[in-house]
Amino acid sequence: MTAPTPRRPLALYLSLLDAVPGADEPARVRSLRRLLVGPREAWPAALRERIDAAGVSAGYLTRGLLSIHRFTPEARAALEAGLPFAVARRVNGLPSAAARRRALAPLAALDGEARGRMLPRGLAARVDRLSRAEAAGAESVGPAPTVDASGWLPAAETVTPPRAMRGDVWAFEPAVGPRAREEPLAERVVEALLARTIPSGGELVDVTAGRGTIGLVARRHGVRSWSGDLFPGAPFVQRADARTLLVDRPPGIAPACADLLVVHPPTFPTWARGAPDADGGVEAYQDALGAMLAGSLGVVRPGGFAVMVSRPVRERGAVSVAVS
Ligand SMILES: C[S@@+](CC[C@H](N)C(=O)[O-])C[C@H]1O[C@@H](n2cnc3c(N)ncnc32)[C@H](O)[C@@H]1O
Numbered sequence: 409m410t411a412p413t414p415r416r417p418l419a420l421y422l423s424l425l426d427a428v429p430g431a432d433e434p435a436r437v438r439s440l441r442r443l444l445v446g447p448r449e450a451w452p453a454a455l456r457e458r459i460d461a462a463g464v465s466a467g468y469l470t471r472g473l474l475s476i477h478r479f480t481p482e483a484r485a486a487l488e489a490g491l492p493f494a495v496a497r498r499v500n501g502l503p504s505a506a507a508r509r510r511a512l513a514p515l516a517a518l519d520g521e522a523r524g525r526m527l528p529r530g531l532a533a534r535v536d537r538l539s540r541a542e543a544a545g546a547e548s549v550g551p552a553p554t555v556d557a558s559g560w561l562p563a564a565e566t567v568t569p570p571r572a573m574r575g576d577v578w579a580f581e582p583a584v585g586p587r588a589r590e591e592p593l594a595e596r597v598v599e600a601l602l603a604r605t606i607p608s609g610g611e612l613v614d615v616t617a618g619r620g621t622i623g624l625v626a627r628r629h630g631v632r633s634w635s636g637d638l639f640p641g642a643p644f645v646q647r648a649d650a651r652t653l654l655v656d657r658p659p660g661i662a663p664a665c666a667d668l669l670v671v672h673p674p675t676f677p678t679w680a681r682g683a684p685d686a687d688g689g690v691e692a693y694q695d696a697l698g699a700m701l702a703g704s705l706g707v708v709r710p711g712g713f714a715v716m717v718s719r720p721v722r723e724r725g726a727v728s729v730a731v732s
Contacts, residue, residue, distance in 0.1 A: 436454025
């Protein structure tokens with residue numbers, strides 16, 4: 409029998425679990441993680457041998473391969489069918505079973521005979537493209553719903569709890585394709601933000617909503633939302649300026665009307681292309697972001713949350729992290 413290698417990720421994962429103590433898969437994964445962050449000399453001999461034979465590092469295992477533990481059954485089956493680990497992981501990160509099914513459609517279309525053999529050329533790349541498109545949120549949120557009489561988007565009738573992401577550093581797929589220039593927030597990040605702030609539902613105000621990705625994701629997780637933007641990109645997004653939100657009071661907006669405020673302004677390069685005060689560089693950008701936050705912060709109820717999503721600015725060889 410040939411030793412499992414990174415080219416056979418599921419077999420490698422199972423063989424490593426087999427080399428450590430534990431009553432079940434979660435317990436073995438915990439043992440493996442504990443061992444891998446410790447000195448190599450403390451690893452059981454069988455584990456050391458298998459890792460050496462596979463030629464992989466402990467970091468590859470803890471940051472990558474062990475995530476198989478959290479794979480949904482369809483992502484695991486895709487891995488077993490020969491989909492590369494990175495692609496199967498991307499599929500696994502999609503926000504719904506429907507989105508995962510759509511991304512895996514080329515694999516599902518293989519007939520019985522073709523399964524178990526090498527995947528046809530180009531199939532993994534097709535699944536990868538589909539899952540990136542799903543992650544960009546183009547289709548997975550479904551048709552745009554409409555606001556109620558109060559200007560708010562109601563929560564969906566059937567909701568699921570938002571999935572958290574572990575730790576303080578979250579990895580996610582950036583948007584690709586035509587929507588990338590709109591700088592949408594990854595759906596997985598929206599979900600994790602909700603899990604960290606209002607996991608059992610509540611009310612959210614998104615003042616830089618664009619096409620309304622945040623409100624649409626929030627809806628699926630039992631959150632009522634109000635969305636506004638200077639240039640609304642969906643029927644349920646109202647035209648509003650974050651800098652003067654509580655002065656203008658568009659329909660639906662009042663002081664202390666939300667448990668969570670999200671401000672997701674344009675990145676510096678996008679802002680600098682259109683802002684009249686772009687000559688002021690990073691400092692003017694910081695002022696613009698400050699004005700958006702200050703103008704809308706009053707919607708947050710006592711004990712609520714305000715989240716600003718921003719990136720460090722790279723300008724003329726320097727990196728400014730003040731905005732983030
Ligand atoms: C990064 S995009 C938001 C993307 C959105 N959160 C999503 O996930 O699809 C930034 C948005 O901020 C809007 N914007 C810029 N200045 C604004 C202001 N003063 N008030 C409201 N919206 C503003 C832009 O029109 C743009 O749609």
